[in-house]
Amino acid sequence: MTVPTDDLGSARTIYRELEQLGYDRAFSFEAKHDPFLPLAVAAEHTERIGLGTALAIAFARSPMTIANAGWDLQALTGGRFTLGLGSQIKPHIEQRFSMPWSRPAARMRELVLAVRAIWSCWQDGMPLDFDGEFYTHTRMVPAFDPGPLATPPPPVLLGAVGPAMTVVAGEVANGLLVHPVNTRRSLLELTLPALAEGATRAGRAVDDIEVVCVTIIVTGRTEEQFTRSYEAVRTQLAFYGTTPAYQPVFALHGHGGLHDELRRLARDGRWDDMGALIDDDLVETIAVVGEPDRIAPAIRERLAGISDSVSLVNNRAPDPEHLAEVVRDLHTPA
Secondary structure: OEEOOOOHHHHHOHHHHHHHHOOOEEEEOOOOOOOHHHHHHHHOOOOOOEEEEOOEEHHHOOHHHHHHHHHHHHHHHOOOEEEEEEOOOHHHHHHHOOOOOOOHHHHHHHHHHHHHHHHHHHHHOOOOOEEOOOOEEOOOOHHHOOOOOOOOOOOEEEEEOOHHHHHHHHHHOOEEEEOOOOOHHHHHHHHHHHHHHHHHHHOOOHHHOEEEEEEEEEOOOOHHHHHHHHHHHHHHHHHHOOOHHHHHHHHHOOOOOHHHHHHHHHHOOOHHHHHHHOOHHHHHHHOEEOOHHHHHHHHHHHHOOOOOEEEEEOOOOOOHHHHHHHHHHHHOOO
16 A cells, blocks of 8 residues: 655554555655655554555665665564665756756666665675765764664665666566556566566566556545546546656557647646546556455456555545455455
8 A cells, every 4th residue: 555645644543544454565655755754653553564665766865875764664663664766757856856867777776786785784794895886885884883683674676667677676676666557468568578687687586576566546435435536546647647757558558649748738837637638548547447346356357467466556535444345355365
């Protein structure tokens, strides 16, 4: 489950509620607030549920700051933390975070390796000697070494959209977080081949890499709830459609012309008009849509042979209670 963090105070309660509903893991994501802080609060109010970031923006930080945050949350959660990282896009990295952007796939690969080198220093006492093209970490003194964890370091999941970053996930990550703009066809034709290529380069078995399919859900127990959920997804897809990285999935399903028109409306500040361009066919191609009792079977059909992990999301109309039935059904053998 991906949890919005608009209301920071809700971190005291919402993760506990998700644990009680039966979720295995809940993710924060980076939008209006830092993604790590809510999980530190959640760690104190939960016992079982896994907690992770999906995603923390990697290039807004250095490997050392990421390593520290991941280490501390793994300690606070008793080994329940998952570090999910994503690149964001060049305008945000340069203009919002004032950080460097270049060769994102190569930079991400090196960043993950740098984080792991720092963790090896702390966990195993290895000398810190990472000298890369983008990052250099060669100094660690006892005053800044937190010492080993009682658990292994956290797994690292990479968010990827295009093939280059998906290859990197296959090379260096414990798992892949698939962006919610996905379909069964795009997973089979675009995502899995790139992941397998990366695994082959690294001499890894692709089956050892966790694939977490972040999947948009449209559901509700009343007509009003269902409509709210549906229209929120229409708006969200319009927003995603302004970003070139998501175009291959749109184009694969015959909607390749949307990007230019959505970009034009966004440049004109006509955000409220953009949703009208997203027709029902596109919503129901990308999202899993239906009554609550039909969602779990549809997810199984969509992800069979692709993934054993699914993250349920509708960021703009969040309502975990309406997905309780889905969670229960997913835990029940088909």
